[in-house]
Amino acid sequence: MATPSSPNLSLFSILSESKRILNAHSRHFLALCVLFLLPLSFSLVVYPTLLNLITHPPPDNTKVLLRSFLSFHHQEEDQPIFSDTQFLSILYSLFVLAFSILAIGSITFSVFHGFYGRPVKLISAIKSVFLSFLPLFVTVVITQVVFSMTVVAFGGFLLLVTKNFELYSNYFVIFGGVLLVLALVYLQVNWSLACVVVVVESSWGFEPLRRSASLMRGMRKLGLSLFLFFGVFGGILVWTCGAVSQLDIGDSEGWKSWGFVVQIVVTSTLLMLLLLYSAAANTVLYMYCKALHGELAVEIAEEFAREYVSLPFDDGKVPHVISVVVG
Template identity: 55%
Template sequence: MATHSLNLCGVLSETKRIINAYSRHFLALSVLFLLPLSFSLIVYPSLSRSPSTVSNYHQSLYFFSSPEPDIPPIEKSGLLLPLLYGLFVLLFSLCATASVTYSTFHGFYGRPVKFVSSIKSILFSFFPLAATLILTQIIVGLIAFAFGGFTVLVYNGFAFFGVEIDYENVYFRGFVILIVVLLVGLLVYLQVEWYLANVVVVVESQWGLAPLKRSSYLVKGMRRVAFSMIMLFGVLLGLLAMLCSSLVPDVGGIREGWVSWAFIFQTVVYTGFMTILMLYSIAANAVLFMYCKALHGELAFEIAEEFAREYVSLPFDDGKVPHVVYVV
């Protein structure tokens, strides 16, 4: 296996090598989980538009006929669609994370990666991933609530002493900006510390607080790489999301007919790019996990065990031991 540096380029290079080595396998997982997820992220903004616009839009898009203004809009609950969409995103995200992480972990060692085994890994990792995700969201919510409560407490304190607060005052704006910066900084720090939590859940079969603590330990010495990966994939996916938000044309353009074909073409292109980015993001997370283990001296023993499984004792091998590979 080629040697790579413990930096962002090394992680991305190793990720590319693993994906290329098992291209058909990762393509199947992407089509099954990531492609529907990417497509939904593009289509959902159009579904969340006003009912009349959505009704006319889908008639033109799928039936290629001019919309009839006499057709009344379909009444839907305002919370039903976001709830169903949230469950859909959660389900496919957890399935993609479990299967891709499992495949990348075994591909790192050069083991045969079977599609059925990757699907089975979802059964063992889905609920631990969901429980860990819920726990992290609770912690983040408590932190945000604490910052908000502190801000309200300070505001009520000034009001109690009869101090009139000028919202245009420079000091007030500076205080609000300081609170926001501290909150965002703390959340980013926690995101870096917990960046490997999902991989720990899948690979080491832990859940709850254990993968969060384990991730915080492993990421030591690689925080810059983890932060760079968060910024890289976050910015790229964010830019794609901004481009996708402008895909839905207005009703006047829809009636002309050609806009629907342009929307289909743009949707296919953006869906493909977003699927690739999501695949690399999950796989690179698993590769970073292996690099962090190597940095902490945990990978050498696992590699020795991997070679020991295939080691055959011959009559003239008595007294000999397999060589141990150290990753520096």
């Protein structure tokens, strides 16, 4: 079996294959977007504005409406509706985490089967995501704990060095911050396939992290390209939402205007598509990594014995035709 080498692969080839799979099952992925990604993207867009309305309440009529909706008792006119937004932030974080796991699980399952040309069904995707929800949750929590411990350990080391050796300076802190960011990006790239491994290989905990790092050998540049591509565009959308939330919408009642509503709808839709392509691209990258390490031949032999299989390797223009015959 001919396998691709990393120099022949590019960001464009990953995105092209992702687009091919999504277009081939457009109604299926549209349903998944409506179920999981649309609530997620809408909440990411609306939350900054909602938080701004809560912490900086508009005139009395709107304040009364928000109080009634959020079931809070009467407060002083010059005080915000919430004296503490931690509870709301916790609920929002749990909501984002839950729908992120549901979206990643269902999309990964569907793209994986779509890559092989298998039929993808909505019921099967929903069943699979509930089976993989707890393993995904545990793996995500472990990943975030490792990230947090890395930040704390690095911050403690930096504080210890600057305190004991009197090396404190703005340049030293900036240099340390750059090193920390590079370390976190390195971990993120190595573990970018962890969620795909959880769904496809039914593992959880530290094993998907180890497996992802193993698969990413020789493909880290491509993984970094995907991370930067979706990270930059996602950051722009999130920054746009934050900028809109800082507008003085309380006095001008801009949040009631059609322009504001259209902006929310457009931004939510773009973010939904970005998240969809991000999950699909990670799954396709997983398949390419397996092919690069020679693991895909065995699966093809088991799945498509005595059949011809065309896989979109290399530049996507001249796919390899693989004859698999099992005696």
